[in-house]
Amino acid sequence: MATVNIRRDVDDKFYRYKMPLLQIKVEGRGNGIKTVIPNMEDIARALNRPPTYPTKFFGCELGAQTSMANDRYIVNGQHTADRLRELLDTFIEKFVLCPSCKNPETELVITGRSGHEDMHRDCKACGRQNGIDMRHKLVAYIIKNPPKKKEKGGKKGKKSGGMTAEANVGGPLVFEKTAAEDGSGGEDDDASPAQTPQDGGVPTKGTDIDNVLGRSDPVLDNPDAAEEVSRKLAKADLNDDDDDEYAGDSPYAILGAWLEENQDASDADIIAKIKEVGIAGKHKVLIEIGHHLFSEEIAKEVEKREPLLQALVTSEKHQKSLLGGIERLLALSPNSDALLAAGTTSKVLMALYQADILDEDLVQNWGTHVSKKYVDKDKSKKVRKSAEAFLKWLEEADDESEEE
Ligand SMILES: [Zn+2]
Missing domain, CATH: 3.30.30.170 (Defensin A-like)
Known part of the structure; x- marks a missing residue:
């Protein structure tokens, strides 16, 4: 090199x-x-x-x-x-x-x-x-x-x-002002802040996404473009009634069943499916993702899905739904007790936190509030107990930074 x-x-x-x-x-x-x-x-x-x-x-x-x-x-x-x-x-x-x-x-x-x-x-x-x-x-x-x-x-x-x-945190994309606009820095920097693509010498081939896809719809086929779409839709989603329930043939149920069948699908195909059933940007999509996209190996699998989750989780509501879905998966799995005893929740949360998919405050709040929204209270308690190592780590890290 x-x-x-x-x-x-x-x-x-x-x-x-x-x-x-x-x-x-x-x-x-x-x-x-x-x-x-x-x-x-x-x-x-x-x-x-x-x-x-x-x-x-x-x-x-x-x-x-x-x-x-x-x-x-x-x-x-x-x-x-x-x-x-x-x-x-x-x-x-x-x-x-x-x-x-x-x-x-x-x-x-x-x-x-x-x-x-x-x-x-x-x-x-x-x-x-x-x-x-x-x-x-x-x-x-x-x-x-x-x-x-x-x-x-x-x-x-x-x-x-x-x-x-x-x-990844909620709300629309916020572009930071450039240092030049700020009046600071950039003195040896005469080019204008570049949001526009620049020509010359830019290799544009060889992206994994392109390779997997070999198709041409830039929005459908590109998780990042889809992210733009989902951000826009996420705003509309904020006005949604949170507590409406859907029947078995709801788009959510269709997506859930499809995910269960297609856990190996590419990120782009999953995004395409979400769009196809008409729920792109909806926070409840993440309940289905959390519940049905993963197996008992979720602690490993979740890392591979970080780009997808980063694209889909666009607000706190989305984060909560994802946690709810994962809670369902872990609580309803036939091997639930063994999974939870092995600290699976901690591992999953750590990965999601490290990938900036979950916010610290939100996870801490989740960890201290047993809820029967997704599973029964007893299970909900067990899931949180299985997150103890991670929650403790978060807390200690907090104390440490306060001391400094
Ligand atoms: Zn010196």
Whole structure:
């Protein structure tokens, strides 16, 4: 793999500090097009920063949504490798290099009390401490997701790593203002914030989704485009009566039965089916998904379905429905007791939480409120008991971040 000097303005091929050359892969089509950075983790390691920081930086600078779940670092929209490499240079300049000696061996240090934080780069080479531009959008993100302290180890990676829930929490898509609009940053950045696709050198083939599909409807066949659709529909869904019940031949029952029969279906086919029965965007779709798409191996299966769930879960109602569906699956399974005793609920919730499909507050609230909405009270209690390890982990992680 090609490497470049961390300071690309330094020509010296014996320059000590190298990083992999940023690579991109454009996936999806139409509104769902996105730019994946497959080697972001390696780049970030070379820079001694979490991979979420440069990714989020790209999002700030480009006015684009980012997604950083599941070790995949993605900027929505189509961007060229050159553009992202330039932005990476800017990131390195602003958040990595020591301004005094231009050495990249620095650490970001956050000081000050909550709400009044300050941040500086601590240089290992010259020992100086230099501030950073606190007006940059990325700063708020870093404060919320501070660099991992080495002695604490990786146990709670999510807590100190990348909280990237903004792509999934309820409500419409919110594009962040770019740093340029903000009046901060971007001084060596003369291109306009790019929401428009750029030409030149962008490989557009080889996406898994395309390969699986080989069809041409950009909305039907692309989970991301479908996400746009489902977001719009989700809004309409908010006015739905929550408690209406459907008969056996309801679209939900049809979807549930179909899912049960087609647990191996591709994400795109599932989305197509949801559209076909006319309930795209409805939060109750997630009850069927949670209940019927998975088997007793749900703890493993759910990870494979993270992109689908990220696309479908667009509000808190959707999250609650998903939890309800999973609750039904776990409570009604013939091996329910064994599954629950094995802590399956904890494993499933952890995966969903790490993938930013479930919000922390919502899960905590779910965990402390036994409900007979989906299963009987006794079962509901057992399901929550089986989530104990995860809920305890969440709580401890909370206490820990409050101490800091
Ligand atoms: Zn220095």
